[in-house]
Each structure stands twice: as C-alpha cells, then as structure tokens.
Amino acid sequence: METILETRGLTKVYRADGVATPALGGVNLAVRKGEFVSIMGPSGCGKSTLLYLLGLLDTPTDGTVLLAGTDTRGLGDGDRTRLRRRHIGYVFQGFNLLPTLSAEANVALTLKLRHRPVGDAPRRMLAAVGLEDKRRRRPSQLSVGEQQRIAIARALVTQPAVLLADEPTGNLDSETSDRILDLVARFHRDLGQTIVLITHNQQVADRADRLVRMRDGRLIIS
Amino acid sequence: MALLPLANILTRKVRTTITVLAIGVGVALFLVLTGLTSMLREIADRTTRVDAHLMVWPASDQVVVSGGLPADKVEKDLRSIPGVTRAVPVLRWPFKMAGRIQNVYGIRPEDWPFFARPGALVEGRPLEGGWEMVIDSRLAAAGDFHVGQTVERWGHTFRIVGIAREGVAGRVFMPIDTVSLALQQADRRASFFYVRAADPTRIADLRRQIADRGLSVFTMDEFYSVLASSFVDMDLVIGAVVFVAAFVCFLVVLLTIYTMVLERTREIGILKGIGASRTQVFGLVMAEAGLILAAGILVGFVMTFAGRILILRLQPLWTIEIPAMRFAYAAGLAAVGTLLGALRPAFRAANQDPVESLRYE
Numbered sequence: 304m305e306t307i308l309e310t311r312g313l314t315k316v317y318r319a320d321g322v323a324t325p326a327l328g329g330v331n332l333a334v335r336k337g338e339f340v341s342i343m344g345p346s347g348c349g350k351s352t353l354l355y356l357l358g359l360l361d362t363p364t365d366g367t368v369l370l371a372g373t374d375t376r377g378l379g380d381g382d383r384t385r386l387r388r389r390h391i392g393y394v395f396q397g398f399n400l401l402p403t404l405s406a407e408a409n410v411a412l413t414l415k416l417r418h419r420p421v422g423d424a425p426r427r428m429l430a431a432v433g434l435e436d437k438r439r440r441r442p443s444q445l446s447v448g449e450q451q452r453i454a455i456a457r458a459l460v461t462q463p464a465v466l467l468a469d470e471p472t473g474n475l476d477s478e479t480s481d482r483i484l485d486l487v488a489r490f491h492r493d494l495g496q497t498i499v500l501i502t503h504n505q506q507v508a509d510r511a512d513r514l515v516r517m518r519d520g521r522l523i524i525s
Numbered sequence: 526m527a528l529l530p531l532a533n534i535l536t537r538k539v540r541t542t543i544t545v546l547a548i549g550v551g552v553a554l555f556l557v558l559t560g561l562t563s564m565l566r567e568i569a570d571r572t573t574r575v576d577a578h579l580m581v582w583p584a585s586d587q588v589v590v591s592g593g594l595p596a597d598k599v600e601k602d603l604r605s606i607p608g609v610t611r612a613v614p615v616l617r618w619p620f621k622m623a624g625r626i627q628n629v630y631g632i633r634p635e636d637w638p639f640f641a642r643p644g645a646l647v648e649g650r651p652l653e654g655g656w657e658m659v660i661d662s663r664l665a666a667a668g669d670f671h672v673g674q675t676v677e678r679w680g681h682t683f684r685i686v687g688i689a690r691e692g693v694a695g696r697v698f699m700p701i702d703t704v705s706l707a708l709q710q711a712d713r714r715a716s717f718f719y720v721r722a723a724d725p726t727r728i729a730d731l732r733r734q735i736a737d738r739g740l741s742v743f744t745m746d747e748f749y750s751v752l753a754s755s756f757v758d759m760d761l762v763i764g765a766v767v768f769v770a771a772f773v774c775f776l777v778v779l780l781t782i783y784t785m786v787l788e789r790t791r792e793i794g795i796l797k798g799i800g801a802s803r804t805q806v807f808g809l810v811m812a813e814a815g816l817i818l819a820a821g822i823l824v825g826f827v828m829t830f831a832g833r834i835l836i837l838r839l840q841p842l843w844t845i846e847i848p849a850m851r852f853a854y855a856a857g858l859a860a861v862g863t864l865l866g867a868l869r870p871a872f873r874a875a876n877q878d879p880v881e882s883l884r885y886e
C-alpha cells in the first residue's frame with residue numbers, strides 16, 4: 304500500500320527570548336494510505352507538535368514531511384496552504400467550531416475556503432454523523448459530543464487524503480468518547496479513510512490499526 | 526463566505542453599533558458642516574443677482590458692513606466715467622429680525638426694479654418712502670411676518686409694505702434716506718455701488734478707471750471670493766472639525782477591528798487549520814470592516830438628512846446645500862478612513878502563526 308504521509312528526520316526546536324526548547328528530535332514516521340495510526344504519549348512529549356507539522360501548520364527546524372508524494376521542505380506558506388487544503392482534514396482538540404455559524408455553515412465553510420461548490424455535501428455529511436436534524440443549530444445549542452461530530456464532519460466533507468485528529472475525545476466523557484471513536488472507526492472501515500490520531504489515553508489508542516508511542520520528542524515504537 | 530463576516534459583527538452588537546455610529550457621525554459632520562458653507566454662496570448669489578457688472582466699495586478690505594461713501598458724490602463721479610450707464614447706491618446695515626441679524630439694503634425706491642424683476646413681489650407693493658420695508662419670503666416665513674405688520678427697531682416703527690420672492694439681493698429693503706435718518710447720518714451714505722457698463726467687454730478698462738479714483742472694485746464673479754475671504758476663519762474651523770471627526774472615525778475603527786482580531790486569535794488559527802489562506806483571513810477581516818463601513822455610511826446619510834432638517838427648523842434662514850456628489854465624496858472619505866483603520870489588524874490576523882493561535886487560551 305502506498306505511503307501517503309511520511310516524515311524524515313523531523314525536528315522542531317522552539318526559540319523564544321534566546322532560549323531553545325526542543326520539541327521533536329528526528330522523528331521518522333510513515334503512514335500508509337487507508338491506515339489508522341494512533342500516536343500516544345504523556346503530556347508535553349511532542350504529540351501536538353508532530354501533528355501541527357504533519358498538517359503543515361508549522362515548519363520543521365530540520366527534516367521534512369512528505370505529503371501525497373510532495374516533499375514540503377522549503378515550501379512557502381501559500382504552497383503549504385494549498386497542500387493542506389487538498390489533502391488534510393483537521394479535527395482539533397476542543398472541537399473549535401466557529402460559534403457564529405450554524406452546524407451546516409461550519410461544515411460548508413471548509414468547502415467555501417477551497418472555492419468548491421457546496422451543494423448538499425454539508426447536509427449529507429451531517430447525516431453521516433447523525434446530525435442532519437440539527438444542522439441549523441449553533442454550537443452553543445449543541446452538546447459537546449454533537450459539536451465534536453460536527454467537527455469531524457467539517458474535516459471529512461472535503462474528502463481529504465488524511466484526517467489528523469488532535470485528542471478528539473480529550474474533553475469528552477467515556478460514553479461520548481466511545482461514540483466519537485465508533486464514528487471515526489466507521490469512516491476508516493467503510494471509506495478507507497487514512498487517520499492519524501493523537502491521544503494520551505490507552506483505550507483510545509487501542510482503537511487504531513497501529514500504535515506509535517512518543518516520549519521526549521521521539522518515537523519509541525514505530 | 527459572506528456569512529461569516531456578517532455573523533461576526535452581529536455577535537458584538539453594542540460594539541458594532543458604536544463603531545457604525547462613529548462612522549455615521551463623521552460622515553454627517555462632514556456633510557452638514559461643508560453644507561453650511563453654502564450659506565456664503567447663497568449670500569453671494571443673492572447679492573450678485575442684479576443687472577450690474579461691477580460692485581464698487583470703499584478702499585478697505587471690509588466688504589461686509591460699511592457706510593463710508595458719500596452716495597451722491599460718488600454716484601456722480603462714477604457716472605462721469607465713459608461707459609458707465611448706471612451707478613446704484615446701497616446702504617447696508619445690520620438689522621435684527623426673526624431673531625437674527627439681517628443686512629438691510631437701503632436703496633432708492635426708484636431703483637427697486639433694478640433689484641427685483643417683474644413679478645418678484647408676491648404680496649404688497651414696492652418701497653415708496655418713509656418708515657417702511659420690503660422683506661423676502663424666506664424671512665417672512667421664518668418670522669411669521671406679513672404685509673401691514675410693524676416692526677420696532679432703532680427707535681422707530683417700520684411697516685412691512687411688501688414681500689418679495691426669495692432670491693432678491695437682500696432680505697430686507699428700506700428707503701436709503703430712511704436708513705440714513707435712522708442712523709442719524711448727516712448726508713446720504715452708501716456702503717457700495719452696483720455699476721452697470723454699456724459695453725461688458727470693456728469692464729477691465731472701467732475697473733481701472735474706478736480703481737484710479739481710490740475705490741475697490743470687483744466683478745460680480747469675484748464677489749464670492751471676496752466674501753469668502755472675510756470668513757476664512759469659518760473655513761478653518763469647519764476644516765478642523767471635519768479632520769478631527771475623520772481621525773476619530775479612523776481610531777474607533779482601528780480599535781474595534783483590532784479588538785475583534787485579538788478576541789478571535791484562536792478562531793483565526795482554526796480557520797487556517799481548516800484551510801484558510803492568509804489572503805482569505807485578510808479578506809475576512811476587511812470584509813467585516815467593509816460591512817461596518819457600509820452601515821456607517823448609511824447611518825451617516827440618515828443623520829445628515831435629519832440634522833439638516835433639525836438645523837433648518839432651528840435656524841430657518843440658514844442655508845445647507847449638499848450636492849449629490851458630496852455624498853459620494855463623504856462615502857469615499859469614510860471608506861479611506863475605515864479601510865486604513867482595518868489594514869493593520871487585518872495584516873496581523875493574516876500573519877498570525879496558526880500554531881500559536883491554536884494554543885491561545
């Protein structure tokens with residue numbers, strides 16, 4: 304199976320006020336198309352930093368990310384944005400829906416940002432996550448579980464090559480977490496969606512095809 | 526995409542309303558204050574709407590009020606210049622009516638047709654002599670005056686004998702000898718003269734000859750500039766007020782948009798995370814500013830109309846004329862100020878690091 308997402312010697316050092324803080328140290332990771340990978344580690348081990356780099360939201364200090372065959376080293380902000388739009392769907396910790404828009408408008412926004420026709424894609428995606436009847440509600444009128452399902456719908460409506468999920472169940476109770484993970488697993492199983500999910504929860508991590516552990520900015524098992 | 530900027534500005538209704546009002550006030554101030562300068566134009570238009578080519582004043586820079594020329598002597602002197610067919614004296618003096626100071630035009634009754642074309646009188650009759658006056662229709666409406674009514678001024682009783690259609694040179698006409706008498710002048714005086722030339726192409730030559738006699742002389746076209754120069758302070762004050770209003774608009778918009786961007790630091794990170802480019806983030810912020818601007822301009826236009834109505838109700842003899850193009854000019858100025866104020870916050874939002882934004886609490 305082809306490799307859809309790969310890192311080679313990925314390193315990130317944050318510098319502020321003259322102080323250098325290493326976050327990642329030479330990470331080599333390969334994710335195959337259709338694979339469900341969970342990255343697990345304690346707080347501060349660099350999971351989120353790795354996800355930001357995989358999603359091209361940040362640039363590495365050294366090393367590179369290869370996305371859909373494109374080496375992103377040296378790409379400018381515009382090119383990274385274009386790649387991200389084309390291939391990446393992002394689910395943030397804390398859902399992060401836009402509070403001023405309805406559920407449907409939140410989902411439609413990712414299509415509009417990509418200048419794609421909206422049509423009934425948002426409604427179909429909301430139906431897929433079981434929330435079509437609540438499409439007109441704003442995030443404040445929805446439960447946390449419902450908000451996270453809308454965030455997943457928003458990430459997947461563009462049919463990205465890779466779904467990156469940053470602690471998608473971090474703010475949820477166990478029952479709601481299970482429902483979210485069931486949803487994610489269904490997309491993986493039924494649509495062959497490639498998923499990279501970071502978590503600090505073993506039970507969440509066990510839902511994936513492959514578990515990768517991180518500590519102190521390095522992968523322990525790959 | 527248009528939905529997001531609109532939804533964002535409607536989330537903070539009070540702040541948006543204040544910003545819209547600030548822009549509206551700026552627009553209205555500009556339009557009303559510059560509209561007030563049309564008062565000078567209105568005075569100049571009325572003053573020069575006579576069948577004359579030149580205005581002759583004493584040799585000083587005070588053209589608003591003057592009683593300094595011996596009327597008969599100067600008229601004779603002017604008539605002696607070849608090419609001058611008529612020299613009409615006017616004694617202009619302040620006179621309070623309808624709560625405001627008006628300039629009385631003291632004229633010879635036989636000169637009335639020179640000032641008012643046939644049909645100008647809408648009520649009553651022209652001047653004949655004695656303690657009487659003819660007023661214009663606008664003053665009559667403002668003070669609820671009518672023919673036959675008397676007015677006590679200068680220790681005398683004046684009777685209104687006629688009302689002329691608005692647009693005649695003065696708002697109040699009296700016999701020149703009556704004004705001289707009331708002012709206890711020893712002889713007939715004149716503030717200035719209207720001079721008519723036989724050949725309009727020789728006006729330059731006539732000017733020179735009149736000036737050689739130690740008098741100030743202007744063409745009718747030049748009178749507005751001469752009048753305006755007497756009110757230069759008004760232009761300065763209006764200009765200063767308009768500038769301050771525009772600057773305050775700019776600052777309010779800058780502060781509002783800047784605050785909006787700061788409040789939505791995390792949201793900007795999300796937008797970038799789900800695929801928004803720098804250009805799109807920049808465009809979203811500018812679109813919000815644009816919506817506020819549009820509302821502000823609309824409010825400003827409404828406030829202008831309302832302000833004009835209110836001012837004219839309080840001061841019915843004032844003139845506030847606002848040409849259509851000036852509304853476009855005001856909108857343009859508001860646009861420049863608003864969009865300039867939004868530029869810095871929009872650039873900041875566009876260049877925000879998405880990772881830092883997502884980590885922002």
